[in-house]
Amino acid sequence: KAGVTQTPRYLIKTRGQQVTLSCSPISGHRSVSWYQQTPGQGLQFLFEYFSETQRNKGNFPGRFSGRQFSNSRSEMNVSTLELGDSALYLCASSLGSTGYGNTIYFGEGSWLTVV
Amino acid sequence: QQPVQSPQAVILREGEDAVINCSSSKALYSVHWYRQKHGEAPVFLMILLKGGEQKGHEKISASFNEKKQQSSLYLTASQLSYSGTYFCGTERMNRDDKIIFGKGTRLHILP
DSSP, X not given: OOOOEEEOSEEEEOTXXXXXXXXXXOTTOOEEEEEEEETTTEEEEEEEEETTEEEEEOSOOTTEEEEEOXXXXXXXXXXXXXXXXXXXXXXXXXXXXXXXXXXXXXXXXXXXXXX | OOOEEEOSEEEEETTOOEEEEEEOSSOEEEEEEEXXXXXXXXXXXXXXXXXXXXXXXXXXXXXXXXXXXXXXXXEOSOOGGGOEEEEEEXXXXXXXXXOEEOOOEEEEEEO
């Protein structure tokens, strides 16, 4: 059974540009959560999608957005990139929505460097 | 509302035991434990639910004290492969639909 797949794995962007990251969950999983990981802050929750609906959002500016498609695949977008957006972006999928003790499984992440 | 993990880092020799703690100021429904090796995805270890039993997985086990909103991860007779960063993630009783992670505990096992 394939795991969570994230693309691209590595990318370099310039300040002011925008970026789109993609996540394919484990087959049959309907929930996708996104996290930003930086050395000082650990794993910071961005948002969760379940059945194409955003169920929750973390404390990030509106430049961070996401969506989920009918096949459960998800994308997140960051507009007007800043140097501080450099991080590992992790996607995690689960069978059911979080908040009910469902286990989430992480992908290997997308390393974003903003220069 | 981010759970607090302690210690921040620990160095052990192979065969020694370790305890990693995770505490929250909010009433918790569940605690999730993950291990992440450098450059890799966090890997699920176990989940503890309110009212559930203590979990165990080979030489790694965990407990959840519901009264204190604390969980502890026990690593017995540590192996070199146990090195990595351990994260606890918590879900609150209000079921606000997100798992919030602590900043992690770095564990380094020496031969």
